[in-house]
């Protein structure tokens with residue numbers, strides 16, 4: 570076992586064991602949890618139970634929207650509750666994964682300071698008062714951080730745990746093409762032999778609902794471009810996770826290095842921003858896009874956020890696209906629809 574992992578577990582043990590094993594723990598993910606958040610939560614919950622005998626509940630807010638993520642929960646038998654079914658008062662200790670306090674993308678009440686935060690997004694001010702904050706933006710996945718503590722404890726990683734972890738690292742780093750670091754590779758290589766390969770395949774290729782195809786069609790009907798930026802503004806979406814899914818899909822278009830997708834869900838417009846440029850700061854750009862009324866954040870190559878809707882949603886979406894074009898030093902006046910019915914797209918626009 571790596572000495573680094575062992576040391577991490579010992580630090581956690583020194584923090585938890587003296588006076589934090591008796592009260593109930595709530596492990597909370599960000600809203601609309603992705604595989605990274607789900608795997609990190611599952612590993613930390615199991616570690617708190619097995620290593621310290623703690624009583625632990627895992628919870629999330631929003632929706633588990635993507636078919637892959639629903640399949641992950643089902644296939645791996647992850648036990649996770651929606652926050653609406655529980656009361657924060659019934660818990661004494663709180664652990665946040667893949668998110669931080671007061672970021673606007675988790676359901677932790679503002680007056681609760683969590684005991685532990687594990688995250689790989691840039692550190693936020695409110696995390697300074699967290700007694701055990703392990704925030705490492707250079708690491709590709711939060712699940713990697715959780716795995717280091719878990720592996721450091723000497724506990725066996727179950728096939729389910731290994732499968733969740735491998736899927737989380739793969740999706741979060743796009744198979745190591747995006748922001749993966751040494752710790753991700755070491756954890757991945759350690760647990761890969763324990764993966765249930767059939768379960769992994771089932772999660773990667775789930776059955777997809779018709780609504781997915783409807784959204785893809787809508788995204789393509791509305792796709793626009795300006796230079797290296799491709800964007801699409803969806804109408805009302807059934808679940809917010811389709812927005813990042815479309816942004817990922819559009820980013821693969823040849824000749825494009827930035828993608829933006831927006832879509833309305835309830836009283837918010839959700840945004841996802843992606844880039845292939847490893848030196849970019851998509852998170853900072855997202856915070857500029859959403860301004861003071863919205864909330865946003867992310868990493869270098871991917872970011873998400875939301876703004877509250879007003880009377881004219883389409884105009885708001887259009888404005889977001891124009892603001893992004895401007896920030897990327899492209900002329901917003903030249904954002905034009907991409908007509909995919911043409912066999913060869915007329916190269917009307919120049920970068």
Ligand SMILES: [Mn+2]
Pocket residue numbers: 605606667689710711741
């Ligand atoms: Mn993450």
